[in-house]
Amino acid sequence: MDESPKIFTQIPAFLEYLGPECSPAIANAAPHGKLDLSPKFPFVCSRHYADLIKKANEPEALLREILPHVDERENVAGFVDDPVGDLPAGKADCVIQKYDRRALIVSTATCGARCRFCFRKNYPFQNIPDVARQVSDWLDTHSDIWEVILSGGDPLMLGPGEFRDLVEAIAMHGSVTTLRIHTRLPVMRPDVAMQHFEFLRELPARFECVLTAHVDHPDELDEESQMVFGQLKYSGWTLLNQSVLLKGINDSAETLEKLCRKLFVQGVLPYYLHQLDHANGVAHFEVSDEKARSLIEEIRKRLPGYLVPKLVREIAGEKSKTPV
Numbered sequence: 246m247d248e249s250p251k252i253f254t255q256i257p258a259f260l261e262y263l264g265p266e267c268s269p270a271i272a273n274a275a276p277h278g279k280l281d282l283s284p285k286f287p288f289v290c291s292r293h294y295a296d297l298i299k300k301a302n303e304p305e306a307l308l309r310e311i312l313p314h315v316d317e318r319e320n321v322a323g324f325v326d327d328p329v330g331d332l333p334a335g336k337a338d339c340v341i342q343k344y345d346r347r348a349l350i351v352s353t354a355t356c357g358a359r360c361r362f363c364f365r366k367n368y369p370f371q372n373i374p375d376v377a378r379q380v381s382d383w384l385d386t387h388s389d390i391w392e393v394i395l396s397g398g399d400p401l402m403l404g405p406g407e408f409r410d411l412v413e414a415i416a417m418h419g420s421v422t423t424l425r426i427h428t429r430l431p432v433m434r435p436d437v438a439m440q441h442f443e444f445l446r447e448l449p450a451r452f453e454c455v456l457t458a459h460v461d462h463p464d465e466l467d468e469e470s471q472m473v474f475g476q477l478k479y480s481g482w483t484l485l486n487q488s489v490l491l492k493g494i495n496d497s498a499e500t501l502e503k504l505c506r507k508l509f510v511q512g513v514l515p516y517y518l519h520q521l522d523h524a525n526g527v528a529h530f531e532v533s534d535e536k537a538r539s540l541i542e543e544i545r546k547r548l549p550g551y552l553v554p555k556l557v558r559e560i561a562g563e564k565s566k567t568p569v
């Protein structure tokens with residue numbers, strides 16, 4: 246039985262777990278002197294994701310998603326703490342409403358691992374003792390809301406009881422017909438995602454259910470993500486994926502084509518390819534709009550239309566995502 250921790254929070258222990266066979270990829274992802282051992286945005290990586298790195302075709306790509314780089318300390322003009330305008334759209338401690346008759350719940354600060362390019366890496370997460378009560382109170386006075394999106398952090402990191410309470414509180418409001426969950430757990434912590442499975446399986450009888458996964462690289466998908474997606478699809482969930490276009494990680498037509506095809510094999514449709522949100526500390530991941538458009542043009546030639554994601558960016562204050 247593997248006695249390694251399920252979560253690494255210390256970089257040296259994580260690197261030791263990866264072992265010497267990953268040394269060349271680590272040196273590529275964070276060359277000597279570029280690894281930040283005491284990052285402002287904490288390092289967290291699951292053992293599952295470490296195992297994905299070990300068996301990856303492009304381990305340096307996955308390492309770049311997870312290893313703190315000293316470039317995160319740079320202040321770059323145009324990169325801010327709240328790039329997508331979450332704070333001005335806040336309606337209650339955990340409720341954000343940007344779009345007409347749809348609301349997003351920041352249900353937890355916790356994630357299965359910490360992505361270095363996170364758009365909420367500077368978000369002032371609060372410890373909200375009773376998210377379900379607060380959401381319910383807010384929905385009581387907003388009977389026009391028809392879709393609720395659970396975001397975070399990662400909503401599936403809530404304990405099974407808390408998660409159930411939150412969904413039950415939403416279900417008490419008859420106006421809400423669609424429940425959407427934004428999660429990275431099928432690739433970060435499939436074991437934790439599966440803990441919710443019994444309850445998730447019941448939900449399509451009560452809502453239209455959409456799971457929007459966040460997968461950036463084909464090497465993040467394996468038999469465990471396939472198990473999670475397969476079970477949800479079988480239960481009646483609509484499965485979509487959004488990726489972030491990231492320099493040195495997925496900014497090639499080959500990688501994007503592989504990602505879209507592998508998602509489809511696992512029952513998930515590519516939905517959005519996001520241009521990077523300009524959060525402080527992520528500028529080194531930026532891909533130009535010109536390159537982004539040419540990548541989409543290239544994969545449009547390689548894939549059927551239903552596998553080509555929409556290239557978008559989120560602009561604070563806009564009433565929808567903006568096509569690039």
Ligand code: SF4
Pocket residue numbers: 355356357358359360362363364365366397398399429459
């Ligand atoms: S899973 Fe989402 S919220 Fe969590 S660190 Fe990654 S991008 Fe940020």
